[in-house]
Amino acid sequence: MDVAASIEQAILDRLAKAAGAAGKTPNPDSNIMHYIDSYAFLEMILDLTERFGIDIDLSEAETEEMIFVSRLARLIAAQVTPGEMP
């Protein structure tokens, strides 16, 4: 599994946990904000930072890059320097 796919799966797992018994199933095109609020979004970013050892920088990101699962995964993966990820 490549880096973007690993990150994407981690995001999907997080959203699935939030969805719980509600019956919604997140997919790569899902809008993250339909599953979690802004605080949970930040917690997810901090978790990803720790889990993948990446210094995630969203300071200049566009909203659309942050709110969709696959686009966020690609954005974060692009910040990984080769050999950095554990």
Add this chain to the structure above:
Amino acid sequence: MPNVLDRFLISVDRHPDRPALWADGRELSYAELHRRAAELAAAIGPAPAGGGCCAIFACRSVSAYAGILGALLAGWTYMPLNPRFPEARNRRMVASSEASVMVVDTRCLEPARLVLAQCSPGLRVVLADLTTPPAWASAESPHHFVTAGAVGSGPAPLPRPFADDALAYLLFTSGSTGEPKGVGVTHANLAAYIEAVTDRYRPTPEDRFSQMFDLTFDLAMHDLFVCWSAAACLYVIPEDQLMAPDRFVREHALTVWFSVPSAAGILKRLKRLKPACFPSLRWSLFCGEPLPTGLAGDWCAAAPNSTVENLYGPTEATIAFTVFRFVPDDPAAEDFPVVPLGLPLPGQELLVVDERCSPLADGMEGELCLGGTQVTPGYWHNPELTADRFVAIAAEGRHCRRWYRTGDLARLDAKVGYVFLGRVDRQVKIRGFRVELQEIEAVLRRAAGTELVAVLTSPPGEVAASSVVAFICGGAIATDAVLNACREALPDYMVPAAIHPIDEMPRNFNGKIDYKALTQYFFAKGNG
């Protein structure tokens, strides 16, 4: 004193063509918003002579805001619901409020369908955005459905003269018994608050207000009614952009920011709170939880043309009750880890009392009590709790005789006014939302089938935290099932981030759960 509806109508009269609302990606003028509100008022129908409650099941849409105004135009008390709340919680709020009318927008159609399926029959349901009802709202439904357009616009209904003690809105907050408790806020309470803050902030028709709070959070009422009192424009930040609203603020050149400190904290953690990134802001207001002094300083740098103020107040005393103006490097305030509460708004009074409700001398630490025209009549249909929290105290040097006991510990500092010191009970703020930890424990007991449950904030001991963690004692705990039960009963911010099964619940010498020992256990396990 004019009520909030009077104030809105004056703005409509004086500035019909000025923008009143930006929502759903479009702008409505005061005349257009009034027309929409009048349509919904006609669809809602007049309130009964003794008053009644109109539920607003709408979220961040034009219909949500027009629905509130429409309910007021038709003489109702409004009670917001929240599509992010579990169906059971919204249903309990409808039942407890005895709402007989509900306004529903497109976003909330599905959650409304679920709630209505379990409600007592006979609700009048206004489908604000539809011209024809959906199939589930058929003739067989026990409720009566009306589409807003079906009634026709017609002439705008005249505003009903509200008695001062009539309830403007009814909100539900977390309750320590396991059930949310209702707080009714009168038109006189709300008018007193709006008068005080419009006098303080002097908003003008040129101002552009942020609207970030859910309508179930009373701070949203500040956004709506302070803005519309000034004929200014309310900018409803789209849900997708709430986690990073900085671009929206810049694009729309907002002039007034109002949020919980956590929202600023998120921007900081995402590295989006940069120096001078908010040049258009002239007021930056924070409320709902303690404001860290360092964060306030960062905000001052980000919004160099704005004045930063920390507001404080519980729902029971109408939105906000005290205010402190933060100035970077102010020697009087820089030693405090969180920004002081400051002093009361005009016409309101504060008092610090001991455990027996006896007034304490200035400077002593005790429970903070609030008195004045903003203090509400009490809890909805709960005279016992009202008698416990709203008490008569005669205090030298104070005019008020009726006080609301906040449960907040505070003391008066000669230089900065009142200073927050913690809680006398287990009420906490999670991401700015007020939470009684006992309410979560009640859900856990039912779900886990054991009395031996406990909840701590995460990190433990924090009055303002980002989440909670739960401990359940005994045998094999189906943690996933318990978490799902929590999600079905509690708003997301109250659902434990983790459940820790433990072999034995620590107890103190009285046999009660020892939360301090539990906190130590939590840290010893390598958490926090």
